[in-house]
Amino acid sequence: GDSVTQMEGPVTLSEEAFLTINCTYTATGYPSLFWYVQYPGEGLQLLLKATKADDKGSNKGFEATYRKETTSFHLEKGSVQVSDSAVYFCALSDQGFQKLVFGTGTRLLVSP
C-alpha cells in the first residue's frame, strides 16, 4: 500500500539556519503531496501542497518540489525562526484530498 517515510527527529537548529526535512513516498498512482505542521496542543495546519510532478509548493518561506523520479517531496526553508518550532508531517493522497497517508512526523526545534 501507499506509504510515506520521513527523516527521524528531532531536528535541532539555530535561528536563521537552513532547514531540510526529507520525505520520500511509495504510491501506485500519481498522488498529491502535502506538508502539514502541528504546533503544541493544536491540530494540523496545511503548510503547502503539490498535485503533480515538478510542481513546487510554497508558503511562509517553506518550499517543497514534487520529484517523481526520486519519489521525494523534501521540505526546505532558507532561514528558520524560533516560531517554526513544531512537528512537520509529510502526507500523500491518491483518492482526493480527504484520505491522507501520513509520515511519522519530524519535530523541529529552533533555538535563539
Next chain:
Amino acid sequence: KAGVTQTPRYLIKTRGQQVTLSCSPISGHRSVSWYQQTPGQGLQFLFEYFSETQRNKGNFPGRFSGRQFSNSRSEMNVSTLELGDSALYLCASSVDNSPLHFGNGTRLTVT
C-alpha cells in the same frame, strides 16, 4: 470564518465504556474526515463523510463508527473502549477536492 470545532477537548473513560465525539466543520464544508493520532501508530485515517454518506473508510474495527448530519456536523462513536484507543482524535473538514482543515482534536484517555 470559524474553524473546525471539536468537543469535548478532553475525555476520560473506562475500559468497556463507549464514547461519542463531536465535530462541527467550517461553514460550507460538506466533507468531514476523522483521524486517530497516537505516539505508536502516528496519524491514521478513520473515515470520511460527505453529504451524510460514508465515502471512505480506514482500517479500523467495527467498534469505530461515525455519522454525519444534514448540517454537515459529524460524530464518531467508539464502543467497548480498550486501553489502546487512548489517542488524539482529529476531525477535518473540506470543500470537495480541496485540502483538509483540521480541528484541535479531542484527547481521549481510556483507563
